[in-house]
Structure formats: C-alpha cells, structure tokens
Amino acid sequence: MAGTGHAPLRDDPNVLLAVRDLEVEFPVGRGAVVHAVSGISFDVAEGETLGIVGESGCGKSTVAKSIIRLNEIKAGSVDYQGHDLAKLEGEPLRKVRPDLQMIFQDPISSLNPRRKIRDVISEGLAVWGDEHGTWSQDRIEELMLAVGIDPKFGDRRPHQFSGGQCQRIGIARALALDPKVMICDEPVSALDVSVQAQVLNLLEDMKQRYGLTLLFISHDLSVVKNVSDRIIVMYLGKACEIGDADELYENPRHPYTRALLASIPEPAPTVDPSDGDIDGELPSPINPPKGCRFNTRCQHTTDICFTDEPKMQRVGELDHYFACHHPVEISVGL
Amino acid sequence: MTADAQIPEIDLVALEEAPDDAVKKSLGIGFWISVAWLVLIVVISLLAPVLPLADPEKIGLGSKFQSPGGEGWFGFDSNGRDVFSRVIWGSRVSLTVGFIAVVAGLLIGGPLGMMAGYFRGWVDRVVSFAFLILLSFPALILALLIVNSVETRSLRVVALTLGVLAIAPVGRLARANTIVFAEREFVQAARVVGAKNTRILTRELLPNVLIPMGALALLGVAILIVAEGGLAFLGLSVEEGATWGKMILEGSSPGALKDGPHVAMFPIGIMFLTVLALNYAGDKVREFFDVRETAF
Numbered sequence: 001m002a003g004t005g006h007a008p009l010r011d012d013p014n015v016l017l018a019v020r021d022l023e024v025e026f027p028v029g030r031g032a033v034v035h036a037v038s039g040i041s042f043d044v045a046e047g048e049t050l051g052i053v054g055e056s057g058c059g060k061s062t063v064a065k066s067i068i069r070l071n072e073i074k075a076g077s078v079d080y081q082g083h084d085l086a087k088l089e090g091e092p093l094r095k096v097r098p099d100l101q102m103i104f105q106d107p108i109s110s111l112n113p114r115r116k117i118r119d120v121i122s123e124g125l126a127v128w129g130d131e132h133g134t135w136s137q138d139r140i141e142e143l144m145l146a147v148g149i150d151p152k153f154g155d156r157r158p159h160q161f162s163g164g165q166c167q168r169i170g171i172a173r174a175l176a177l178d179p180k181v182m183i184c185d186e187p188v189s190a191l192d193v194s195v196q197a198q199v200l201n202l203l204e205d206m207k208q209r210y211g212l213t214l215l216f217i218s219h220d221l222s223v224v225k226n227v228s229d230r231i232i233v234m235y236l237g238k239a240c241e242i243g244d245a246d247e248l249y250e251n252p253r254h255p256y257t258r259a260l261l262a263s264i265p266e267p268a269p270t271v272d273p274s275d276g277d278i279d280g281e282l283p284s285p286i287n288p289p290k291g292c293r294f295n296t297r298c299q300h301t302t303d304i305c306f307t308d309e310p311k312m313q314r315v316g317e318l319d320h321y322f323a324c325h326h327p328v329e330i331s332v333g334l
Numbered sequence: 335m336t337a338d339a340q341i342p343e344i345d346l347v348a349l350e351e352a353p354d355d356a357v358k359k360s361l362g363i364g365f366w367i368s369v370a371w372l373v374l375i376v377v378i379s380l381l382a383p384v385l386p387l388a389d390p391e392k393i394g395l396g397s398k399f400q401s402p403g404g405e406g407w408f409g410f411d412s413n414g415r416d417v418f419s420r421v422i423w424g425s426r427v428s429l430t431v432g433f434i435a436v437v438a439g440l441l442i443g444g445p446l447g448m449m450a451g452y453f454r455g456w457v458d459r460v461v462s463f464a465f466l467i468l469l470s471f472p473a474l475i476l477a478l479l480i481v482n483s484v485e486t487r488s489l490r491v492v493a494l495t496l497g498v499l500a501i502a503p504v505g506r507l508a509r510a511n512t513i514v515f516a517e518r519e520f521v522q523a524a525r526v527v528g529a530k531n532t533r534i535l536t537r538e539l540l541p542n543v544l545i546p547m548g549a550l551a552l553l554g555v556a557i558l559i560v561a562e563g564g565l566a567f568l569g570l571s572v573e574e575g576a577t578w579g580k581m582i583l584e585g586s587s588p589g590a591l592k593d594g595p596h597v598a599m600f601p602i603g604i605m606f607l608t609v610l611a612l613n614y615a616g617d618k619v620r621e622f623f624d625v626r627e628t629a630f
Contacts, residue, residue, distance in 0.1 A: 070522050097528040110519035114541035120520075123537075124527040170523070177527065 006041050007312040008242040008321040016213050017067070017181060018043040022076035022086075024062050034285045036062040038237040039076070041312075044181070044230075049207065049214040051228030051245065053221055053260065057282050059237040060217045061105070064183045067215070068100050069093060080181075098128060101174035103203075105186040107166035111158035117169050118154035124177040143172040146209075147202060164195035168202065175206060182207075183215045188223065200227060221264050225249055230319070233257045236293040237285060239312070243320030253315060253327040256294050292325065300326040365618040368611035375608055379425040388416035390423040390576050399594030408600040412590055417581075421601050424576040427489060428605070431562045431572070432555040434493035439500025440551055447505035448543060451512025452535055462509070468502035474564065481570045492565065492572050496558045507550050511543045545623040552616030556609040563605065578605045 009018060024037040037059040044050045052060045065071045067078055069085060078085035083096055104110035111120050118140055119126075125135040141151040147168040149161075158166055167187060174182060184203065188196040204227065207214055218224045224231060224245075231248050233241045233256065241254040252258045259278045278297045289295050291306045298305065302325070310323040378385070388395055388406070396410030403409070408417035443465075450461035468476075480495040481487055515521065516539065524534050559578070565571045566579025578601045584590065585598025 065522075068526055070525065094528050094530070097526060100526075102523070102526045104519040104523060106519055110523050112520040112524075112538050112542070115537075123524060123529065127528050127530075127533065173523065173527070 007314055008239070009041055009043050010045070012043075012045060014045040014047075015043045016046045016080065017215075018077075018079040019063070019067065020077045020079070022063065022066060022078065023074045024059070024066050024071055025074045028286065032286050035237050035288055036285060037066065038288070040232075040234070040237070040239050042232055042239065042242060044213055044215060046180075046213055047211060048229045049216055049227055051224035051231040052215065052217045052234060053219065053224050053231060054234035055219060055260075055282060057236075057285065058234045059285070060219075060234050061185050062237075063234070064102070064185045064215060064217050068097070068102055068183060070102075098124065098131075098177035099179055100181045100183065101177060101179035102183040102185060103167070103170050103174055103187045106190055107163050107170055108158060110170050111166055113158055116155050116157060117149070117161070120158070120169060121172045121176055123173060128177065139176075143176055146175065146206070147172040162195075163191050164199055167191065167199050171199075171202065171206065175210060178210070180213060181215065182212045183217075185217050186219070187216075189218065189220065196223070203227070221260055233260065236282060236288055238293055239323065240294070241320075241322040241324075242312070243315070243318070243322075247315075247318055247320045251315075251320070253320070253322040254324045255298050255300055255326070255328055257322075258328055292323075300328075302326065361618050361622055365615055368615040368618075371607060371611045372615065375425055375604075376429065378422055379429055382422050382426060385422070387419040387422060390415065390420040392416075399590070399597065401594075402596055409594065409596040411581075411584060411594065411597045417597060417600055420576040420581055421578070421604055424578045424581055424601065425604070425608075427572055427575060427577040428559050428562055428579070429555075430489060431493045431496060431577075432558040434490075435496035435500050435558045436504075436551045436554040438494055438497025439504040439554065440547060442497075443501040443503070443505030444508045444543075444547060446501075447508030447510075448512045448535055448539060450505075451509040452516050452531070452539065454513075458509075461505070465502040465505050465509075468498070469506075473499050473561075474568075477561075477565060478568065478570065481565065487570065487573045489572050489574075492562065492570075496561055496565075499561070500554055500558065504547065504550060504554065508543055508547060511546050512539055515539050515542045546620060549616045549620035549623075552612050552619065556612035556616075559605060559609060559612075 006020065009020070020041050021039050022037055022041070023035075023039055025033040025035055027033050040059075040063060042050070052063060054060050062071060066073050067085065069088070073086045076086060080096065080100070083092075085093070085096065085100075088096065111117070118137075121143055122135070122140050125139065129135060140154065144151045144154065149165060149168050149172065153161075158169070161169065167190075182203075187203065188199050191199060200223065203214070206212060214227070216224060216227050228245045230243065231241075231245050232239050233248075233254065235256050241248060241252065241257045248257065249261065252261055256278070280297050283289055283293070283296050289306075291304070291308055292298070292301075292310055295301050295305045304325050308325070310325050312321045312323045314321050392415060394414040395416050396406055396414045398410070398412055398414055400406065400410040400414070402417075406416045406418055408421060411417055411420070446461050447465075450458040476499065477495050480498065481491065484491050521534060521538050524538050529537070562571055562577060563579035563582060566577060566583050571577050571579050581601040582598050582605075585594070585596075585601070590597050
C-alpha cells in the first residue's frame with residue numbers, strides 16, 4: 001500500500017476540502033521520527049461523508065487532527081475555500097476554525113470536568129460573540145434539545161452524564177458554531193454498542209439538518225460502511241484504496257482492503273474469509289518498509305513490491321482508486 | 335444551524351438516565367476539627383488588640399519562669415513577660431508571614447508554571463531553569479542573603495523572602511498539573527472552537543490546576559510557619575515584637591529549658607497543632623476535589 005499520487009483528487013466544483021500529499025512526522029527523540037502520515041491525497045465534496053478506516057496506528061486520527069491543525073504538518077496542503085490550512089498561522093487560522101469542528105474519541109476526556117455543560121456547549125459562541133450564530137441561552141437550549149439532552153441538566157457537570165450523553169454534549173458544542181465540516185475522530189468507539197447506534201443516528205440527523213460535510217474516522221468497518229458515501233482505507237500512513245463506499249465494499253481491489261473486509265465477523269458475501277489472514281503486526285512507522293508498505297504482510301508480493309511504491313490508479317471510469325502492484329481480480333472470491 | 339431549524343424529534347429516552355448528584359463525599363470530622371482550630375487561631379490573632387491581654391512586651395509581670403497558673407495561663411518567661419499574651423501576638427506575625435509568603439509564591443510561581451506547562455518549548459526551558467536555580471540555592475542561604483541585605487527586617491521583608499522560596503515549588507506543581515491537563519482532549523476542543531491561549535489558560539486549565547495548588551498552599555503556610563522559626567534561630571526573623579520562632583528560641587536556652595520548659599513548650603505546641611491542622615486540611619481538600627472523571 002503505499003499509494004501516492006493525485007489520481008483520487010476530483011476536479012469537481014463541489015469539492016470543499018482537498019488534502020494534497022499530506023505528511024506528518026513526530027520526533028520521538030534521538031533523531032528518530034515516526035512517519036505517521038506519508039503523503040496522502042484525497043478530497044471531500046460538500047455534503048459528503050468520507051470514511052477513513054484502518055487499523056490502530058495507521059495515521060487516520062493524525063490525518064484528522066492535521067486538517068484542523070492540532071498537529072504540526074510537515075509537508076503538503078489542505079485546501080479549504082481558498083485557504084491552505086497547512087500554511088495558516090495565528091489569527092487567520094483562528095478565523096477559519098469555526099468552519100471546521102471536531103468530535104473527539106473520548107467523550108469524557110473531551111469535556112472539562114470543572115465546567116457546567118451549558119458553559120462547555122456555549123464556549124464557541126462565547127469566544128466568537130454573534131459572529132457565528134446567536135449567543136443566547138435560548139440557543140444553548142435549542143442545541144441541547146437538538147442532541148437530545150434535556151436543557152434542565154445544563155448546570156450539571158460532565159461526570160454526571162454517561163459516555164453517550166457526553167458525546168452528545170460534544171456534538172452540541174461542535175454544532176454551536178454552525179460549522180461546514182465536522183471531523184468525527186472515532187466518535188463511537190468508546191461507547192457501548194447500544195449507545196453507538198443512537199449517536200450514529202444523531203450524527204446522521206445533524207448532517208441532514210445542518211448540511212454538514214463529515215469526515216468519519218473509525219476502525220470499525222461496519223460502522224464506516226453505514227455512514228459513509230466514500231471511503232479511504234489507510235495503512236501505515238498511506239492510502240491503499242479510495243472509492244465509493246458500496247463499490248469499495250463490493251469490489252475491493254487491494255489485498256489489505258480485502259483482508260479488512262474479511263475480518264468483519266459476518267464476512268461480506270463477496271469476500272473469502274481466508275483473505276482475512278494477515279500475519280504479523282503493523283511494522284514500525286519509525287522505519288517503514290521500502291516499496292509497498294504492506295509488503296511485510298501481503299500474500300501476493302513479488303520483487304517489485306519491495307522496490308517500487310505503487311501509484312494510485314483508477315478502476316475504469318468508476319469512483320474507485322487503489323494503489324497495488326497486484327490488485328485482486330474482481331472475479332476472485334465471487 | 336439555521337434559526338428556523340425545527341425542533342427535532344429527539345429520543346429523550348437517554349435523558350432520564352442522567353445520574354442524580356453523585357454520592358455526597360464527606361470531608362470527615364478531622365477536617366472540621368482542623369478548620370475549627372485554624373479559625374480559632376486566626377480569629378484570636380485578629381482580635382488580639384481588643385482582647386484583655388497583658389502587654390506582651392511588659393517586663394516583670396510575673397516572676398522569672400513563673401509556672402502557668404491563675405496569673406498567667408501559659409506562665410511567664412525569663413523576663414517575667416506573659417507567655418499567653420506573647421503566643422497570641424506572635425501568631426499574628428507567624429500567620430501573616432506564612433500567608434503573605436504563600437500568596438506571593440502562588441501569584442508569581444503559579445502563572446509562570448502554567449505558562450511553562452502550556453507553551454512548552456523555550457518558555458518552558460527558561461522558566462524551568464529559573465525554578466531549578468531557585469531550588470538549588472540552599473533555602474536558608476538564599477533567605478540569609480535577602481534578609482541581610484536590607485536595613486530593617488520588617489514583617490514584609492521576611493514574608494517576601496520566604497515568598498521567594500515558595501515560588502519554585504508552587505511553580506513546578508503548576509507546571510506539572512498544566513502539562514497533564516493540556517494533553518486532555520477538552521483543551522484541544524477549546525482550541526478547535528477558536529479559543530485563544532489566554533482563554534484556554536484561564537477558563538480550561540486554571541480551574542483544574544487551582545485545586546492542587548490550593549491544597550499545596552495550605553501545606554505551604556505550614557512549611558513557612560516552620561521556616562520563620564528557622565530564621566528566628568539565626569536571629570533573622572522579624573525584628574519587632576514576638577514571633578513563635580523567636581519565643582521558641584528564647585525558651586530553648588539550657589537554663590530556660592531546665593527552669594521554665596513552659597516558655598518553649600507553649601509556642602511549640604501551638605505551632606505544632608497549627609501546622610498539623612494546615613497539613614491535614616490541605617490533604618483533605620485535595621482529596622475532596624479530586625474530580626471524578628467518569629460517570630461509572
């Protein structure tokens with residue numbers, strides 16, 4: 001996997017956010033760096049839900065946090081409505097922040113334990129005054145109702161709510177600024193399965209009601225499939241496969257995607273469960289493999305996989321791109 | 335969100351599950367005894383001028399080393415001065431020194447430590463190094479240096495000297511706590527929402543850092559009361575009037591210990607109880623405000 005190249009970038013006026021060749025590295029001391037994200041390109045059209053999947057440590061959260069600049073970006077660009085978010089600093093960066101909001105993985109850690117939830121939700125409005133929506137108690141109550149929290153609990157503190165309720169509060173906080181893009185970083189992975197569905201439904205509702213564009217990050221493929229229009233499969237800081245959600249799930253071309261799909265407890269009928277056998281661990285992102293980054297675990301490797309990094313290529317005219325020297329033929333497993 | 339967005343059909347199911355006020359935590363009887371003692375000491379020291387006390391400096395009120403009794407509850411010292419009155423007047427100095435020194439430490443060390451912990455980078459390096467220098471000076475030498483370089487050792491000079499000593503420990507605690515909280519997602523969330531650094535420091539981090547700092551402040555007052563005693567032994571405490579430290583010094587000469595042990599024992603006992611109460615209350619406060627992070 002190792003897909004580089006701009007093939008998946010669409011030339012579409014509806015594209016709201018375009019990430020080009022994003023690279024993120026974290027120093028880990030003694031000159032070593034973790035190559036968390038190594039050249040990934042994708043775009044998101046307005047109103048679309050883009051799912052990002054991959055196993056732990058593949059860099060999907062780093063991608064999300066880089067877009068809203070919670071990480072330092074080493075190289076690449078993030079185009080949003082004429083701004084390159086990767087280059088913005090200081091006040092200009094702060095000025096675009098309300099447009100891009102985020103929902104965090106740990107609902108409890110993402111709320112200040114010492115503040116009332118009313119203050120947590122209104123924080124954005126308090127910062128921006130009326131610039132990004134009206135700042136009134138009515139507005140806060142409206143937001144709380146919208147996410148299903150009774151406004152009479154506004155004076156409580158986060159520890160008095162359950163995880164799912166905390167995540168609803170986090171969603172209300174993000175919605176307060178009337179954002180265009182909502183980045184959901186594993187929003188349900190810390191929640192019970194029964195609560196997951198409620199929160200996912202709420203996100204879907206909010207998307208419809210407020211016309212949001214969603215970036216949905218998860219390691220849970222069944223969750224991602226249900227919410228996403230398009231999906232990126234990531235491996236070790238690179239994209240392996242990008243495409244329309246249904247197309248990608250039905251005709252995965254990359255061996256890694258197939259393996260991931262096969263690992264869903266109830267395998268999709270198109271995939272042979274034996275494709276799910278990937279041996280070993282994710283290689284260290286400090287010293288990633290040369291050539292295709294999946295070569296240490298792939299069953300289809302040949303010499304080229306150890307020397308050349310595959311480029312993103314398109315499947316016919318479909319909205320489906322993959323980066324593999326030996327793509328799985330569609331007939332296989334059917 | 336548009337203004338005319340319809341109120342959605344919400345599943346209010348989840349609402350009723352919100353747990354009621356968490357189990358009430360209790361501070362315990364020991365805490366309230368400590369607080370009662372501290373309040374008593376503070377009130378009495380504040381009221382000293384209006385209480386019917388003997389003049390603490392008047393010599394010859396009783397005979398030399400006269401034992402505690404009806405004439406003087408705590409007895410009399412080598413000059414026949416009333417020990418009870420002197421302990422109370424001395425508490426004014428000792429408590430003021432402890433309090434002012436800690437407040438000075440909090441006001442200077444707290445913000446510096448929080449900035450170091452939040453901004454990291456060069457700010458952290460500069461501030462941490464400054465703290466390190468302060469800490470690596472032997473505290474007593476530093477105090478000697480400052481106290482000796484002024485003409486009169488007024489209450490303010492002694493308090494601020496001890497305040498300088500409080501800066502580094504308070505600052506380091508503030509820094510460490512800030513680092514812990516700055517990594518939490520709610521701080522990232524505030525940044526995403528567009529809050530500026532000053533707002534994040536004051537609204538998100540300060541409320542979380544304040545509790546451990548408050549607990550340390552109580553302990554700090556205790557430590558500094560003892561430190562004043564240490565300065566007194568070097569003859570470097572406040573020049574005017576009685577302090578607990580000076581009284582203990584006077585009462586601990588071999589002759590005094592033999593003929594009138596009460597002269598040292600009463601200020602020592604009162605200081606001991608006060609320091610104990612401050613320590614205990616500080617510990618309890620920290621325990622009590624240790625926020626629960628989860629609902630479970």
